[in-house]
Amino acid sequence: GAGVSQSPSNKVTEKGKDVELRCDPISGHTALYWYRQSLGQGLEFLIYFQGNSAPDKSGLPSDRFSAERTGGSVSTLTIQRTQQEDSAVYLCASSLWGGRADEQFFGPGTRLTVL
Amino acid sequence: GDSVTQMEGPVTLSEEAFLTINCTYTATGYPSLFWYVQYPGEGLQLLLKATKADDKGSNKGFEATYRKETTSFHLEKGSVQVSDSAVYFCALSSSSGNTGKLIFGQGTTLQVKP
Numbered sequence: 001g002a003g004v005s006q007s008p009s010n011k012v013t014e015k016g017k018d019v020e021l022r023c024d025p026i027s028g029h030t031a032l033y034w035y036r037q038s039l040g041q042g043l044e045f046l047i048y049f050q051g052n053s054a055p056d057k058s059g060l061p062s063d064r065f066s067a068e069r070t071g072g073s074v075s076t077l078t079i080q081r082t083q084q085e086d087s088a089v090y091l092c093a094s095s096l097w098g099g100r101a102d103e104q105f106f107g108p109g110t111r112l113t114v115l
Numbered sequence: 116g117d118s119v120t121q122m123e124g125p126v127t128l129s130e131e132a133f134l135t136i137n138c139t140y141t142a143t144g145y146p147s148l149f150w151y152v153q154y155p156g157e158g159l160q161l162l163l164k165a166t167k168a169d170d171k172g173s174n175k176g177f178e179a180t181y182r183k184e185t186t187s188f189h190l191e192k193g194s195v196q197v198s199d200s201a202v203y204f205c206a207l208s209s210s211s212g213n214t215g216k217l218i219f220g221q222g223t224t225l226q227v228k229p
Contacts, residue, residue, distance in 0.1 A: 004158075031215060043204065043219035056214050091159065098215045100208040101147045101166045106159040 002026070004107035006092050012113045013082055021077045021110045023092030029105070031098025032075050034067060037109070038088035046090075049075065050098040082114045117142040121205050121220035128195055128227050136190040136223045138179075138205035146207040148172075148181050148188040149217065153202040162190075162203070195227045 005024045013019050025032050034046040045059040049069040060066070064083075069075040079086055089109040095102040122137040140146065150162040150172070163172030168183035177192045188205060205220040 033216060035217075042221045043206075043217075045216045045218065048214045048216050050214070056216065059216070093159075095215060099213055100210060100215050101164070102215050103161045103164070104215070104217065106151075108158045 004092055004094055004105050006090075006107040006110050008110060009108065010111045010113075012115065014115050015084060016081055018078065018080045019082055019112065021079075021090050021112070023075045023077070023107060025073065025075070025092070025094030026105055027073075029094035029096055030072070031095045031102070032069055033093040033095075033104060034075070034077050035091040035093065036088045037091055041088075043091075046077070048098070079112075082112075084114050087112055087114045117146065117207060117209050117218050119205050119207055119218055119220035121203075121223050123221070124202075124224040126223060126225045128225070130197055130227055130229050131194045132227075134190070134192040134195045134199075134225070136203055136205075136225070138188045138190065138220060140186050140188065140205075140207050142186075142207055142209055144210035145183070146209050148179070149206045149208070150177070150179055150188070150190050151204045151206060151219075153204070153222075155201065159204070195225070197227045197229055200225055200227045 007022045032049045048056040064080045067077045091109045092107045093104040095104045118141045147166045149164045152162045163174040165172040165181035171180045179190045202222045204222045206217040
C-alpha cells in the first residue's frame with residue numbers, strides 16, 4: 001500500500017517568505033507527527049496529532065511555526081517569515097494509534113532551503 | 116528532560132566484521148526504545164524496538180537488548196554486509212504521557228567496505 005507522502009520534495013525560498021509543507025499519512029493511521037532534521041540539531045520532534053485530541057505542540061521552536069490536520073488525514077506545516085536557521089529537512093510520520101510502542105512510518109521529507 | 120546519546124561516527128568496518136553501536140538514554144520510568152535506519156537516498160524506517168526491560172529486539176540480523184540497569188540499548192550485528200551501510204538512529208518514546216513522540220540520538224553513520 002501507499003506510504004507516507006510529502007510535498008514538495010524540495011523548497012527554496014527567500015528569507016521572510018511564508019512556506020507550506022504538506023503531508024499525506026498512511027490511510028487509517030490516527031496519529032501524525034512532524035520532525036525536523038538539521039545538521040546542527042539532529043532529529044527534533046515538532047508536533048503531534050492524534051484523532052480529535054488537541055495537538056501536542058511542545059516541539060515547535062517559535063510562534064512562526066504552526067500546523068493543522070484537516071479531517072484527521074492530511075496535515076500542513078506552515079512556517080511564517082522564514083529565517084535561514086529554518087533550513088532543514090522536514091519529516092512527517094504516521095502511526096496506527098500514536099502509542100509509545102507504535103512503529104512510526106516516515107515520509108521522504110521536504111528539504112527546505114532559506115536563502 | 117529525556118535524552119538519547121549515541122556513539123559518534125562514522126564507523127567504518129570491513130564486510131563480515133562484528134558491529135556494535137552504543138546507545139544510552141536518560142528518561143523517567145520505562146520508555147520504549149527503538150533503532151531506526153536511514154539507507155542512502157531513502158527515508159527513515161524502523162529496524163527494531165523493545166518496550167520493556169530485558170526485551171530483545173531483532174531484525175535482519177541486528178539485535179539490541181533493553182538494559183534498565185545500565186540505561187542502554189546497544190545495537191549489534193555479528194557479520195555486517197556492504198548493504199548495511201546507512202545512518203542508524205537510536206530513539207526513545209517516553210512512558211509519561213502517551214503521545215509516542217520520539218527523541219532521537221544524533222545518528223551514527225556506518226560504512227561497510229567490501
